[in-house]
Amino acid sequence: MDKPIGVIDSGVGGLTVVHELMRQLPREKLIYLGDTLRCPYGPRTPEEIRGFTWEMVEFLLTKDIKMLVIACNTATAYTLSELQEQLTIPVVGVIQPGARAAIKSTINNHVGIIGTEGTVRSKAYSIALNMIKPNLNISALACPAFVPLVEQGMLSGNVAMKTVEESLFALRDFKAMDTLILGCTHYPLLKDVIQEVVGPQVTLISSSEETARETSTILEVNQLLNEGLAPCYHQFYTTGDVDMFTTLTKRIFNSSIDNLRSVSIEKAVI
Amino acid sequence: MDKPIGVIDSGVGGLTVVHELMRQLPREKLIYLGDTLRCPYGPRTPEEIRGFTWEMVEFLLTKDIKMLVIACNTATAYTLSELQEQLTIPVVGVIQPGARAAIKSTINNHVGIIGTEGTVRSKAYSIALNMIKPNLNISALACPAFVPLVEQGMLSGNVAMKTVEESLFALRDFKAMDTLILGCTHYPLLKDVIQEVVGPQVTLISSSEETARETSTILEVNQLLNEGLAPCYHQFYTTGDVDMFTTLTKRIFNSSIDNLRSVSIEKAVI
Numbered sequence: 001m002d003k004p005i006g007v008i009d010s011g012v013g014g015l016t017v018v019h020e021l022m023r024q025l026p027r028e029k030l031i032y033l034g035d036t037l038r039c040p041y042g043p044r045t046p047e048e049i050r051g052f053t054w055e056m057v058e059f060l061l062t063k064d065i066k067m068l069v070i071a072c073n074t075a076t077a078y079t080l081s082e083l084q085e086q087l088t089i090p091v092v093g094v095i096q097p098g099a100r101a102a103i104k105s106t107i108n109n110h111v112g113i114i115g116t117e118g119t120v121r122s123k124a125y126s127i128a129l130n131m132i133k134p135n136l137n138i139s140a141l142a143c144p145a146f147v148p149l150v151e152q153g154m155l156s157g158n159v160a161m162k163t164v165e166e167s168l169f170a171l172r173d174f175k176a177m178d179t180l181i182l183g184c185t186h187y188p189l190l191k192d193v194i195q196e197v198v199g200p201q202v203t204l205i206s207s208s209e210e211t212a213r214e215t216s217t218i219l220e221v222n223q224l225l226n227e228g229l230a231p232c233y234h235q236f237y238t239t240g241d242v243d244m245f246t247t248l249t250k251r252i253f254n255s256s257i258d259n260l261r262s263v264s265i266e267k268a269v270i
Numbered sequence: 271m272d273k274p275i276g277v278i279d280s281g282v283g284g285l286t287v288v289h290e291l292m293r294q295l296p297r298e299k300l301i302y303l304g305d306t307l308r309c310p311y312g313p314r315t316p317e318e319i320r321g322f323t324w325e326m327v328e329f330l331l332t333k334d335i336k337m338l339v340i341a342c343n344t345a346t347a348y349t350l351s352e353l354q355e356q357l358t359i360p361v362v363g364v365i366q367p368g369a370r371a372a373i374k375s376t377i378n379n380h381v382g383i384i385g386t387e388g389t390v391r392s393k394a395y396s397i398a399l400n401m402i403k404p405n406l407n408i409s410a411l412a413c414p415a416f417v418p419l420v421e422q423g424m425l426s427g428n429v430a431m432k433t434v435e436e437s438l439f440a441l442r443d444f445k446a447m448d449t450l451i452l453g454c455t456h457y458p459l460l461k462d463v464i465q466e467v468v469g470p471q472v473t474l475i476s477s478s479e480e481t482a483r484e485t486s487t488i489l490e491v492n493q494l495l496n497e498g499l500a501p502c503y504h505q506f507y508t509t510g511d512v513d514m515f516t517t518l519t520k521r522i523f524n525s526s527i528d529n530l531r532s533v534s535i536e537k538a539v540i
Contacts, residue, residue: 020374024370024373024374024402024403025402025403026403026404027402027403027404084491084493085493090491091491092491096487096490097487100294100483100486100487100490101483103294103483103486104290104294104479104480104482104483131495131497132294132295132297132486132490132495133294133295133296133297134296134297134500209374210374212374213370213371213373213374214484214487216370216373216402217366217367217370217484217487217488218487218488218491220366220370220402221354221360221361221362221488223354223355225401225402227401230404
């Protein structure tokens, strides 16, 4: 089926999921919508997060998507269940794939989670892990310095190393855990530095990689894979300023995005 | 939802999938059916394989399963599509999860596959890989000596090492691949030996681990996870001799199985 996959995020972090979708599902057409105008979602009320997310979803539904990927931890935490219940297309969030990969990976049942303050406070990963496998030993740590680091393009070098070291120092028991979930879509961009700091005995789980992997699973089981030729292009939308989005993606991903358009999705405007 | 997950296999190899389902989904109740009477399926005609598999499925449907796992490479190769089309419950096979994990894992796009002669001849893994990601470099090798090795309980030691070394020698280009799919449910039991032979630079993909992981995904997306207490027991059925099944599982898994019963599933008998 050659309909596109819809991907939503509060900003640009979800592009790490897009990157993995392109790599793991090169035949699939993608439509990305980043709500940069109202980013970040972390400090918003649950009602705002739900409202904004539904506005994004309704916009993508007009594009006839065959599946929805919520590439945003906050939006996943607050809206996944209701979207799965109310939409007729499959919906995957960014939290559960990381949780499932961690359960597969861990041998000693000690799993670490790092994410934004909002994600850690929501306990969404712990809930997802425990719902499937109770009695895991879970250590969670907010790393508020990581997103600014990534958005400034500092993905390696001394400053990155020092910031990561200092942030993860608080996770004192990280030597005991054998699996660490990178519970924020920005964090896979710091993977090399984080791996160096935690050591080779810890398996890092990238929610972006795992979400793309599970998108692949869900498409196949629902017989929705595109069996035709690869798409010529993907589409990108931002609710904010195109130039700002472009600058940010160039800085982070070291590449530019074609087919980027600005769109207004607020209910009153539509 | 506290209904059981049904698992079918031509024999005992699918118990590696059961082992992983228990580890990764400890709250789920399992019903396993091994068609040991008519095992192995490899040399059978496609019509026989389809007929036998449908007989297994019909038996498990009477047990009110919420999902079906085809823990047998041959049965997956010949019946997955029609089962996905015709059953109203989700169906996952043992081939696609390994293929998807390999696509996620490989960096240099060179993937190896080892399996039984039947599996390699069917090209099922190559087809599954290429359907999702064309232009992969794929090397496949049949390792007919591995299943007898496992069924004799020789999972480590000199004989195991020598057999694995000799078998994999034919895969001369294995130094170029960065990912190797263990495309037979028996092979994860030889994982340590295989890893030693191919070296640490090759990521081994266990179809059993990956199938359990994807079962977890599919249950959640379809809102079928058991949110209640863990089950007290699982159920095991064999179409063959209970003592032989028990001896084999003791030898391979070094543990015995409770709740094992013999059952006749042939159409004429039912």
